[in-house]
Structures are given as structure tokens and as C-alpha cells.
Amino acid sequence: MNAWGRIGEFLPVLLAGAVTTVEITAGGFLIAVALGLLAGALLGAGSRAVRAAARVYVDVFRAVPVLTQLFILYFGLVEIGVRLEPLQAAILGFGINGGAYLAEVFRAGILSVHHGQTEAAQMLGMTRLAVLRIVVLPQAMRVALPSLANYAIGLLKDSTLASAVAAPELMFLARKLVDRTFLGPQIFLTVAVIYLAMSLPLGQLTRLAEARAGRGRR
Amino acid sequence: MSWSILAESMPQLLQAALDTLRMTGLAFLIAAALGLPLALARMAPGLPGRLALGYIEVMRGVPQLAILFLIYFGLVPLGVALHAFTAAVIGLGLSGSAYLAEVYRAGVLAVDPGQREAAQTIGMQRVQVLRHVVLPQAWPAVLPPMGNYLVALLKDTSIASIISAPELMLRARDLSSEYFLPMHYYLLVGGMYLVMAWPLMQGVRVLERRLARGRLQGETR
Numbered sequence: 001m002n003a004w005g006r007i008g009e010f011l012p013v014l015l016a017g018a019v020t021t022v023e024i025t026a027g028g029f030l031i032a033v034a035l036g037l038l039a040g041a042l043l044g045a046g047s048r049a050v051r052a053a054a055r056v057y058v059d060v061f062r063a064v065p066v067l068t069q070l071f072i073l074y075f076g077l078v079e080i081g082v083r084l085e086p087l088q089a090a091i092l093g094f095g096i097n098g099g100a101y102l103a104e105v106f107r108a109g110i111l112s113v114h115h116g117q118t119e120a121a122q123m124l125g126m127t128r129l130a131v132l133r134i135v136v137l138p139q140a141m142r143v144a145l146p147s148l149a150n151y152a153i154g155l156l157k158d159s160t161l162a163s164a165v166a167a168p169e170l171m172f173l174a175r176k177l178v179d180r181t182f183l184g185p186q187i188f189l190t191v192a193v194i195y196l197a198m199s200l201p202l203g204q205l206t207r208l209a210e211a212r213a214g215r216g217r218r
Numbered sequence: 219m220s221w222s223i224l225a226e227s228m229p230q231l232l233q234a235a236l237d238t239l240r241m242t243g244l245a246f247l248i249a250a251a252l253g254l255p256l257a258l259a260r261m262a263p264g265l266p267g268r269l270a271l272g273y274i275e276v277m278r279g280v281p282q283l284a285i286l287f288l289i290y291f292g293l294v295p296l297g298v299a300l301h302a303f304t305a306a307v308i309g310l311g312l313s314g315s316a317y318l319a320e321v322y323r324a325g326v327l328a329v330d331p332g333q334r335e336a337a338q339t340i341g342m343q344r345v346q347v348l349r350h351v352v353l354p355q356a357w358p359a360v361l362p363p364m365g366n367y368l369v370a371l372l373k374d375t376s377i378a379s380i381i382s383a384p385e386l387m388l389r390a391r392d393l394s395s396e397y398f399l400p401m402h403y404y405l406l407v408g409g410m411y412l413v414m415a416w417p418l419m420q421g422v423r424v425l426e427r428r429l430a431r432g433r434l435q436g437e438t439r
Contacts, residue, residue: 059416062419063411064411064412065377067376067380068376068407068411069408071387071390071404072400075394076400078401079399079400157280159281160283160284161283161380163283184291184294185288188291189292195279199280200275200279
């Protein structure tokens with residue numbers, strides 16, 4: 001039982017790992033949102049070739065495990081002379097993968113905006129981009145919000161996979177501690193609790209935001 | 219030259235892909251079987267409801283990788299040493315059961331309460347109502363998310379390679395470090411996942427469209 005007492009000893013290391021976990025999550029999320037918006041808009045583009053390209057991106061990156069994508073970025077690129085830092089590879093990998101998921105989310109959000117809105121804005125002489133940015137996207141965001149938040153929670157948990165490319169996040173540091181101390185149950189349980197402490201409030205926040213967005217629409 | 223190495227590795231990779239499918243199937247069975255009683259417990263009042271909710275929230279709040287580590291490495295000091303494949307199937311299955319429990323619950327809640335009330339007024343017992351009236355009607359709402367879960371599970375089995383469970387990703391890691399052709403192997407394996415997952419994704423898409431149409435027709439009738 002003495003082993004549980006030593007958790008206090010490890011906690012600073014684990015919390016530092018949790019900070020990196022948050023960094024990976026936030027960085028990946030930002031790239032995913034940017035790519036998702038772009039791909040989501042392009043899925044409805046006028047040009048058939050552009051639409052097809054966006055569709056291929058969305059389908060391929062959603063059909064391949066994110067771990068495989070991380071490995072291609074981190075280990076694979078070395079073969080052609082490109083060496084990424086673990087953290088870079090993780091953030092980039094999650095971002096590109098997430099963009100494919102969010103593209104569908106944004107697409108659904110954009111489609112949920114009544115086409116009369118677009119037509120009215122065009123009547124006022126707004127350019128296509130202005131219509132999208134000022135009229136359509138703000139309304140689409142409200143529909144996309146719950147999925148966006150769920151994606152963020154999923155990403156927070158998936159960031160554990162960055163440990164496989166040696167990014168110094170929570171899971172990676174935990175595994176190193178376990179190798180050194182053989183306190184597997186204690187350390188992994190503590191890690192599970194830290195993830196819960198991050199993901200549960202995020203889930204509550206999501207429900208709150210959903211309730212609020214739902215109320216606004218009615 | 220590198221292509222001939224890849225070609226020579228194909229039988230091993232295909233064998234490993236079968237292991238991936240086996241792991242997916244077994245974990246799916248556990249998740250689907252445990253998810254239903256879990257969903258029913260979640261909807262029950264009192265202690266069972268709260269216990270089930272706790273299990274679901276914890277399982278969905280903790281990363282799958284952490285669950286796999288707890289089962290594979292965490293149980294060893296307690297005298298339980300599982301094979302990595304078994305640990306992966308159990309871990310993925312348990313975490314999936316929490317997810318599918320919510321899917322089942324949403325399906326049951328989607329059935330009009332009038333159906334249940336009508337069945338009760340003709341004297342059916344609770345279990346009978348569930349089995350003959352509610353569950354058959356819950357399937358249209360359950361199947362699409364269940365299909366999405368299956369696709370996600372197929373890809374998530376790749377994380378079992380981190381606890382060195384024999385499956386496609388682990389085999390790719392072994393081979394790529396043996397021949398130092400990481401880009402070749404990971405792209406190839408990515409393609410193999412694509413070949414397995416894409417038809418499933420299309421299937422779910424078709425299913426979604428069909429069921430949505432069926433429901434709309436039902437409403438206009």
C-alpha cells in the first residue's frame with residue numbers, strides 16, 4: 001500500500017505530461033478546424049474536380065487509422081529525408097486527420113442553413129466568400145457546435161496515441177515512469193483519473209453549449 | 219527492389235489483416251452483448267441506473283489506450299497476465315460496450331412511448347414489451363451508429379499494436395524496422411485499412427439513407 005503513497009512523487013511529472021497533452025489537443029484542433037472549414041466548403045464547390053479532390057481527402061483520411069497516419073508522418077517521412085519532431089508530427093497528424101472529420105461536420109452545418117439566406121445575401125451584392133463568411137458560417141457553426149465539441153473530447157483521448165511517436169505527453173511519461181518503477185496499476189489508474197478530470201468537464205461544457213444553442217434556435 | 223520486398227511481405231501482412239478482422243469481430247461481439255444490458259440498467263431507476271451511468275462515463279472519459287494499458291500491464295502485479303491479443307479484445311470490447319449502451323438507449327428512447335403503453339394495456343409484461351415491441355422498432359435508430367462504431371473499431375484495433383498485440387499495425391512496424399522502409403510499409407498498410415474500412419463506410423452510408431427514407435414514408439402513411 002506504500003506504493004500508493006508514492007503517487008505524490010510522480011504527480012508533477014504526470015501533470016507536466018498533461019500540459020503537453022493539452023498542447024497537442026489544442027494544436028491539432030486548430031489545424032483540424034482550419035482544414036475542416038476549407039474542405040467542408042470545397043465539398044460544395046462549383047468545380048467538379050475540386051469537389052472530387054475534397055471528397056477523396058475526406059474519405060481516405062477517415063478510413064485509415066490515425067495511428068497509421070502518425071507513423072507515416074513520423075517514421076515514414078524519414079525515408080525521404082524529412083525528420084519531424086514528435087510533437088510536430090503529432091499535432092500535424094491529428095490536425096490533418098481531424099480536418100477530414102470536421103469537413104463533414106461543417107458541410108452538414110452549411111447545408112442546414114436555408115438557401116434563402118444565401119440568395120438574399122447575393123441579392124445585396126455580396127461576393128460568394130462574403131456570403132459564406134458573414135451569413136452562412138455563423139449560422140452553420142451553431143449546428144456544428146455539438147459535433148465540434150465531441151470531436152475535441154475524442155481528440156483529447158486520442159492524443160494518447162502520440163506516445164507511440166515518442167511525444168512527451170501524459171501517456172508517454174506514464175509509460176516511462178512505469179518502466180522505471182514497476183508501479184503499473186498505481187500510475188495507469190492515476191493517468192486514467194487525470195484524463196477523466198480533463199474530459200468530464202469538457203463533456204459537461206458541451207452539454208451546456210448544446211442546450212444553449214438549442215434554446216437559441218427555437 | 220523495395221517493391222519485391224513489399225511483395226514478399228504481402229502474405230504476412232494479409233495474415234495480420236485477418237488478425238485485425240478477428241480482433242474487430244471479437245471486440246464488437248463483446249461490446250454489442252454487454253451494451254444492451256448496460257443500456258437497460260442505465261434506464262433503470264436507482265442504484266443500477268447510477269452504476270451503469272458511472273461505468274459509461276468513466277469508460278468514455280478515459281482513452282482506450284489507457285484502458286488497454288491497465289488491462290495488459292496494470293493487472294500483472296495482481297497476478298493476472300493476459301495475452302496481448304486477449305487484453306486488446308477485452309479492452310476494446312469494454313470501452314465499446316459503453317459507447318453502444320448509449321446507442322441502444324437512444325434507439326429505445328426513439329420508440330414512441332405510446333407503443334409501450336399500448337403493449338402494456340393489452341397485458342404484456344415488461345420483458346415482453348421490450349422484446350416484442352420496443353427493441354424491434356429501435357433497430358432503425360441503432361443500426362447506423364452501430365455501423366459507424368464498427369468502422370471506428372476496425373481502425374482503433376491499430377492501437378493494440380502499442381501493447382504488441384499481433385495485428386496489422388504491429389506487423390507493419392516489425393517489417394518496416396526490419397527492412398527500413400517505413401514509408402513503403404505504412405502507406406501499404408494504410409491502403410489495406412482503407413480497403414477494409416471503405417466498403418463498410420459506404421455500407422453505413424447506404425443503410426443510413428435507406429432507413430431515413432423508410433422513416434419518412436412511415437410518417438406520411
